[in-house]
Amino acid sequence: MSHLARLAATAPAPVFAAIGPGLAPAVERLLARPGLRRAATPREAALLLVAGAIPDRAAGALDRVHDQVPHPRRTVRWDGTGDIERALLDARADLLGGGESAPDRRPDAPPAPWRGKGDHGQGGEGMMGGTPYxxxxxxxxxxxxxxxxxxxxxxxxxxxxxxxxxxxxxxxxxxxxxxxxxxxxxPAFDQPAEADAPDLVAARMLRLLGLPGAADRVAAGGRPRAAGLLRAVPPGLVPVGGRDARDRLAGCLAGRSQEIEPPDLAALLPGLEWAEAMLALASLPPSSLAQEALAA
Amino acid sequence: MIGALLLLAVAATLAAGTLLAAWLDRRLAGGGGIASLAADWLAGPVRTEAPDDMNRRLAPAWYLALAAAGLCVVPFAPGHAAIDSPAGIAIWGACEALTVVVVFLHGWSPNAPFPLIGAYRYAAIGLPAMLPSMFVLIAAALPAESLSLVAIVDSQRGAWNVLRQPLGLPLFAVAILSLTLRGPMDYADGADIAGGTSAEEAGPARALWQAARLAMLVSACAMAATLFLGGPLGPVLPGPVWLWLKTAGMMAAILALGARIARPPPARMLGLVWTVLLPLSFLHLLISGVIAL
Known part of the structure; x- marks a missing residue:
């Protein structure tokens, strides 16, 4: 192992999690541990954690995420039992020691043939539009x-x-x-009731507010120790049942669990900026975005 | 001879400061630290579809170059800067403004949606966030009656600017957070856009960009120490040591601050910058001007 690899081995292992049904809360608490780092993007990761049984409808997406993780990379599967942190750290140490990297699962080619129209085979109208590739x-x-x-x-x-x-x-x-x-x-995969726990909802919002450290502290049962949490959330953001996202964050930080009618995302989100929309979604308990909820 | 020594001091300060910044980042702000830089360096490169390869490669180099250029005008001892320009703070101001361009190119070049959103967001917020910083720079030049940083340091022999211009350092701290993509001002790399301008980056390119961010922290904090904390002025110890100590202190303060303040969605911050920070910087200029008279 080179000096650089030995140094790299002392860093928290960067993990991107592809989470299936049932394991979201367990993975969120796992990635808040100090030996692991939650990668913001597959590109930042070395390990792809596949948690739970990924339904067939998401298999193609999983392969694409897999191929986005840079070499050397390894997939670690987890069914929710056993010492997963040990398994992840072992896989990381093996990779840094020169262990084999997982090959691509999909061909490095466009997902569809070129279908430009325009005069010069470009997109749709003029220089724009159409669905090339x-x-x-x-x-x-x-x-x-x-x-x-x-x-x-x-x-x-x-x-x-x-x-x-x-x-x-x-x-x-x-x-x-x-x-x-x-x-x-x-819809979102079904998750156990613990996914709606106030500390996990708060942690998801804090991460979007640029406070990953505070998010990990809250997920571990501590205080956020950060300023401006409530004031950062715009007032009146996606009110459900008379309570907006800021009220929901305040409730979660106070440890109150929430009951929420499944929202109509197609009606609520348009007009919002992406950052606000993601903050609003994170403020809702995931069960309100799962199968039965959205079908209702 | 002394010129060569000063250039050496700039290079050494930038290199050692970047390592210190990485260490402080891990201790104080939950960042990756030196080991994560090494881990990123060892990962393989990735390529997006039809990227702007030239700007992709150049963005970290420009960022690092701006940090180095900014540090060159900082006096390491009273009367001595690597580039003793009569318009030193204008050079630094240019480095600040060009940082917005570099971060935009960093998000533009991968040709992917989330990095591009990060790039536009940063341009929208980074630009007005630089305006208060420009007024802060002008205010710091008032008591010295000069744009030269050597003169600005000399003007603080009686009292540091942090006392004479109480709003200056807090306003400049906002600019530092913005320049170094940190905490409440990091609109380039939000979690809601999967890491934004860095969402499609791995391997040495990611390591270099992160290192350049830390290098910019060193330069911006050295500049803050020069503008407000008397730079190399201080008893007993030699000038450079005082500058290093003050710079390190500023770095720790900025890192701790960045990790403890929430970042509102961009539209909310945009309102805050134009309606609160900018009028505050006018007030700051007024107070500083009256005191300087």
Missing amino acids: GRPMAMTGADIRDGLQLDRYTARVGPFAPMLPPGLVLEVTLQGDVIVAVEVQA
């Missing part, structure tokens, strides 16, 4: 706030996007970072 390109449309013609860009986010509850797949149309339209393509 299966990806919708930006196209101008009326801004929903002031009617200006601005670029609209459609993308699918989920099911393993770190800012959304595991399993939730949203097709969002954005203008800049303002959400113009939302379609819920798949």
Whole structure:
């Protein structure tokens, strides 16, 4: 092992978690431990933690996330039993010692053939629009706030996007970072009641407020020890039952669990900026975004 | 001879300061630390589809270059800076403004949605966040009646600017947080956009960008020490040692501050910057001007 690898081995192991049904709370508490680091993106990780049985509908997405983790990389599966922290640290040590890296699972090729139209085989109209290589390109449309013609860009986010509850797949149309339209393509995976625990909801919000350290402290049962928590949340953000996101954060920090009617995301999120929308989603108990809830 | 020594001091301060910043980051702000930089360095590179490869490679280099250029105008001993420019604070001001461009290019170049959102967000907030800092720089030049940092240090022989200009250091701290992508001013790399401008980055490129962020922390804190804490002025110990001590103290304070203040969504912060911070910086200029008279 080189000097650099020995030094690297003393760093917390960067883990990106692809979470299946049932294991969200366990993984959130696991990644708050000091020996592990929650990677903000698969690109930051060395280990892909696959927790629980990933349903077939998310198998393709899991392969894509896997291939985004840079070499040398390793997948560690967890069914919720055993000493997973040990397994992750062992896998990390093995990789740094020159252990074999997992190969790509998907071909390094566009997901669909080129389907540009335009005069020169470009996108749709003029230089814009169309779905070349299966990806919708930006196209101008009326801004929903002031009617200006601005670029609209459609993308699918989920099911393993770190800012959304595991399993939730949203097709969002954005203008800049303002959400113009939302379609819920798949609901969040079912999780045990502990996923709605106030400390975990608060920790998710704190992470989005740029306070990962405070989030880990809260998930471990401590105080956030940070300033401006409530004032950072815009007032009146996604009120449900007369309580907005700020009220929900205050309630969670005070340890009160919440009962919430499943929200209609397609109606609530448009008009919000992405950061506000993610903060609002994180303020809701995940059970309100799961299968039965959204089907109701 | 003395010029070569000063350049050496700049290089050594930047290198040692970056390592110290990484260590402090892990201790005080839950950051990755030196070991994580090494781990990132060892990871393989990644490539997005149709990236702007030139700017992708250049962004960390520009960031580091801006940190180094900014540190060059800082006096390491009374009367001596590597670049003793009569417009030293204007050079630093340019480094601040160009940082916005560099961070934007960093988010632009991978050709991916989340980094691009981070880039635009940072430009929208970073730019107005630099405005108060420019007024702070002007105010610091008032008692010295000069834009030279050597003169600004000399003007603090009687009383440090932190006492004469009480709003200066807090306003400049906001600029430092913004320049170094930290805490409440880190609009480039939010968790809601999966790490924003760094969301599509791994391997040496990620390690270099993180190191450049820490290097900018060293330069910005050295500048804060120069503008408000008398820079190399102090009894007994030689000038450079005082500068290093004050810079290290500022770095620790900024890191601790950044890890303990919540970051509102961008629109809310934008309102705060234009309606609170900017008028405060006008008030600061007024107070400093009246005191300087």
